[in-house]
Every structure is written in structure tokens, then in C-alpha cells.
Amino acid sequence: MRQVIAPPVLDYLARHHPPLEPVLESIRAEGLAAGLPLVDAATARLLRALVVALxxxxxxxxxxxxxxxxxxMALALPSDGVLLTMELDADRAATARRNFGRAGVDAKVNVIxxxxxxxxxKVAGPFDLIFQDGSKxxxxxxxxxxxxxxxxxGVLVTDNVLWHGEVIEGFVDPPERDPCDTDAIRRYNDRLASDARLFTTFLPLGDGVALSVRV
Ligand SMILES: C[S@@+](CC[C@H](N)C(=O)[O-])C[C@H]1O[C@@H](n2cnc3c(N)ncnc32)[C@H](O)[C@@H]1O
Incomplete structure (x- = not known):
């Protein structure tokens, strides 16, 4: 995988991001072992920071x-907080439900x-925080x-907006990813950048994260 951020910088930042709860680290290890594209640890920390800050x-x-x-995120929600999460794949959703039980957050999380x-x-707002990490x-x-x-x-956070640098023409040559996904992310980034309802900043964190505040 091509890194947008120089590896020594990533190592330095990783050393300043100590592990979180053991159950969370265990879920992460399980997902990575299964080859699932989970958010990187720094982006997960950003999500948690936003839950607290908002x-x-x-x-x-x-x-x-x-x-x-x-x-x-759910570990930082108050006891009466609600996290609604949507997943296309029924097996993954079933594993997620088990993991929410293991982490003791199942009363706060509803998987669709x-x-x-x-x-x-069918989902009514308003939400304080929305995390878009589904189909590009x-x-x-x-x-x-x-x-x-x-x-x-409120804040909309979108993962993978740099797509390992492939959104930048010529950065990865030849491209390794599905060009339909790459084009979809480019179109989305252009929309975010010009959407007057949102104040967006693009962060070179993980695989690129867009943070859009509803104004
Ligand atoms: C990048 S993974 C999510 C990783 C997760 N947010 C994490 O970091 O722990 C993307 C997920 O979106 C799901 N997905 C893809 N298309 C979807 C859709 N149309 N509706 C709901 N989920 C979808 C995929 O099955 C996959 O599990």
C-alpha cells in the first residue's frame, strides 16, 4: 500500500497514539487479520475526539x-447516547453485534x-456526528x-478521500485501484469543497479524512 505520509512521520505519530481499550484493540486486530479495510488508528481517535468535543x-x-x-465512538457516548450504523454484509453485521456486546456498548448501538x-x-435526524465509510x-x-x-x-467525517493518493492524477502510476471508485471520490471531494452548507477541511490523516462542519 502506498503511503501518502512519510513512514518515519507515521511511526512518530503511532508512538504518540498509545493503545486504547483492550477490547477495541482486539476488534481491530481481528478485523485486520481478516483483511478488512478498517479506519486507521489515528482516524478512529479523531472520531472519538469529535464525539467528546461535540x-x-x-x-x-x-x-x-x-x-x-x-x-x-460508542465508548465515548453518554449512557443515553445512540449510534446508528448501517452495513450491507449480514455476516459482518452479526460479528459487529457480537463485538458491541463484548465492548459493553450494545445498548447504545443499533445496526441496520x-x-x-x-x-x-427511514432514518430521522438530526445527528451530531455522521461518519461516511461505506461504498465510495x-x-x-x-x-x-x-x-x-x-x-x-454537527460534523460529517468522510474516510478515504485521498484513496492512497490515487485521487491525485499521476501520483500512483499505473493506478492500482478501481478507477470507478477513484473517480467517485474525486467527484465527491469536488462537491464537498464547493458545498456552501458545509465548511470542509481535508486532513492528510490515514487514507485522507474530510471533516465537514454543517454551517
Ligand atoms: C471500510 S469498511 C467500514 C469500516 C468500519 N467503518 C471501521 O472502520 O471499523 C466499509 C463497509 O461498508 C460496507 N458497505 C458497502 N456498501 C454499503 C452500502 N451500500 N450500505 C451499507 N454498507 C455498505 C461494506 O460491506 C464494508 O463492510
């Missing part, structure tokens, strides 16, 4: 996988199994629906 009580996630990022583009209309080709088509469900001052 005083979040309602969080929405697209793309649960086995529940690593959701657990990281199915295609987010079909279930989103759905990023742009779902944007308006996610913004509609974000409270003023």
Missing part, C-alpha cells in the same frame, strides 16, 4: 464492517443490515441526505 448524543455511521470505528441508499430515508460510489449520491440529517454545527 458532546455528541446521536451518531450515524455508514459502513460498520465488524464494528471497530463504531465501538471507538442492508444497503444504506435504501434505508437512509455512494459518497456523492448520499451527500444531500446526510447533510439533511446533520444538525447545525
Amino acid at each position: 458532546g455528541a448524543g446521536r451518531v450515524l455511521e455508514i459502513g460498520t464492517a465488524i464494528g471497530y470505528s463504531a465501538t471507538c 443490515v442492508g444497503d444504506a441508499s435504501r434505508f437512509l430515508h 460510489q455512494l459518497y456523492e449520491p448520499l451527500l444531500d441526505r446526510l447533510v439533511d440529517r446533520l444538525r447545525l454545527g
Whole structure:
């Protein structure tokens, strides 16, 4: 995998990000061993920091996988907080539910199994924080629906906006990733950058993270 950030910088930052709860680290290890594309540890920490900073009580996630990022956020939610997370793959969703039980956050987390583009209309906002980490080709088509469900001052976080540098023409030559995904992320980034409802900053963290505040 091509790194956008120089490896010595990554090593330095990793040393300043000590492990979090053992159960969370165990879920991460399980996901990585299964080859799942979980958020990197620094991005998970950013999500947790936002839950705390926003005083979040309602969080929405697209793309649960086995529940690593959701657990990281849910552990910081108040006891009456709610995290709704959507996952297309039923087996992954079942594993995520088990992991939420292991982490003691199952009372706060609700997993919806199915295609987010079909279930989103059943979900009422407002949310304090939304994490978009599902299908790259759905990023742009779902944007308006996610913004509609974000409270003023709430934050939409989107992972993989640098796509290992492939969104930058010629950075990876020849490209290694599905060009449909790469083009979809480029279109999405252009939309975010010009969307007056959002104040967006793109962070070269992990695989690239867009942080968009609803203004
Ligand atoms: C990058 S992984 C999520 C990783 C997870 N957020 C974490 O860091 O722990 C993306 C997930 O989105 C799911 N997914 C893909 N398309 C989806 C869709 N249309 N609706 C819901 N989930 C979808 C995939 O099955 C996959 O498990």
C-alpha cells in the first residue's frame, strides 16, 4: 500500500497514539487479520475526539464492517447516547453485534443490515456526528441526505478521500485501484469543497479524512 505520509512521520505519530481499550484493540486486530479495510488508528481517535468535543448524543455511521470505528465512538457516548450504523454484509453485521456486546456498548448501538441508499430515508435526524465509510460510489449520491440529517454545527467525517493518493492524477502510476471508485471520490471531494452548507477541511490523516462542519 502506498503511503501518502512519510513512514518515519507515521511511526512518530503511532508512538504518540498509545493503545486504547483492550477490547477495541482486539476488534481491530481481528478485523485486520481478516483483511478488512478498517479506519486507521489515528482516524478512529479523531472520531472519538469529535464525539467528546461535540458532546455528541446521536451518531450515524455508514459502513460498520465488524464494528471497530463504531465501538471507538460508542465508548465515548453518554449512557443515553445512540449510534446508528448501517452495513450491507449480514455476516459482518452479526460479528459487529457480537463485538458491541463484548465492548459493553450494545445498548447504545443499533445496526441496520442492508444497503444504506435504501434505508437512509427511514432514518430521522438530526445527528451530531455522521461518519461516511461505506461504498465510495455512494459518497456523492448520499451527500444531500446526510447533510439533511446533520444538525447545525454537527460534523460529517468522510474516510478515504485521498484513496492512497490515487485521487491525485499521476501520483500512483499505473493506478492500482478501481478507477470507478477513484473517480467517485474525486467527484465527491469536488462537491464537498464547493458545498456552501458545509465548511470542509481535508486532513492528510490515514487514507485522507474530510471533516465537514454543517454551517
Ligand atoms: C471500510 S469498511 C467500514 C469500516 C468500519 N467503518 C471501521 O472502520 O471499523 C466499509 C463497509 O461498508 C460496507 N458497505 C458497502 N456498501 C454499503 C452500502 N451500500 N450500505 C451499507 N454498507 C455498505 C461494506 O460491506 C464494508 O463492510
